[in-house]
Amino acid sequence: MRAAPFAVLAALALAACVDEAPPDGHSLFAENCASCHGADAKGGGELAAGLPVAPPDLTTISARHRGVFPRDYVMSTIDGYSRGLHGAQVMPEFGDGNLGPTVIIEDGEGNGIPVPVNLLALAQYIESIQAP
Numbered sequence: 120m121r122a123a124p125f126a127v128l129a130a131l132a133l134a135a136c137v138d139e140a141p142p143d144g145h146s147l148f149a150e151n152c153a154s155c156h157g158a159d160a161k162g163g164g165e166l167a168a169g170l171p172v173a174p175p176d177l178t179t180i181s182a183r184h185r186g187v188f189p190r191d192y193v194m195s196t197i198d199g200y201s202r203g204l205h206g207a208q209v210m211p212e213f214g215d216g217n218l219g220p221t222v223i224i225e226d227g228e229g230n231g232i233p234v235p236v237n238l239l240a241l242a243q244y245i246e247s248i249q250a251p
């Protein structure tokens with residue numbers, strides 16, 4: 120019976136994560152993406168050398184898009200939604216994984232679009248590490 124209190128605590132902590140705590144993009148990145156893209160997101164993850172396509176440096180995305188962070192492109196790449204358009208095939212899709220509950224954000228034209236919170240957190244984290 121000793122384990123019971125810990126089980127309850129763990130369940131509470133999990134509930135708190137799901138219901139209240141905003142997702143932490145940095146932790147999500149470290150857990151799901153750093154193995155390929157590297158802890159610093161520059162492409163040198165431990166799995167990188169074994170891939171047929173090198174994981175891109177994620178800190179230079181804005182620089183490669185005329186200085187503007189392409190949020191929608193980044194989110195589409197992660198969830199696999201536009202995989203056909205961008206031809207990304209090596210990176211796994213995260214769309215059917217646990218991307219969390221959906222929130223509504225605005226696209227460039229003021230339209231509301233539904234986005235899972237973890238996907239948004241990942242995109243915001245990547246935006247925050249763009250090279251100047």
Ligand code: HEC
Nearest residue numbers: 151152155172173174175193196197207208209210211241
């Ligand atoms: C198995 C290795 C692997 C994992 C894990 C991975 N990626 Fe990738 N990623 C790639 C590769 C390789 C590409 C280049 C496109 C392709 O061929 O798939 C890429 C492309 C991208 C791009 C487009 C970059 C650009 O410059 O256009 C983004 C953004 C991205 N990944 C974000 C992520 C995020 C966020 C995660 C974690 C949720 C993640 N990746 C997990 C291998 C990976």
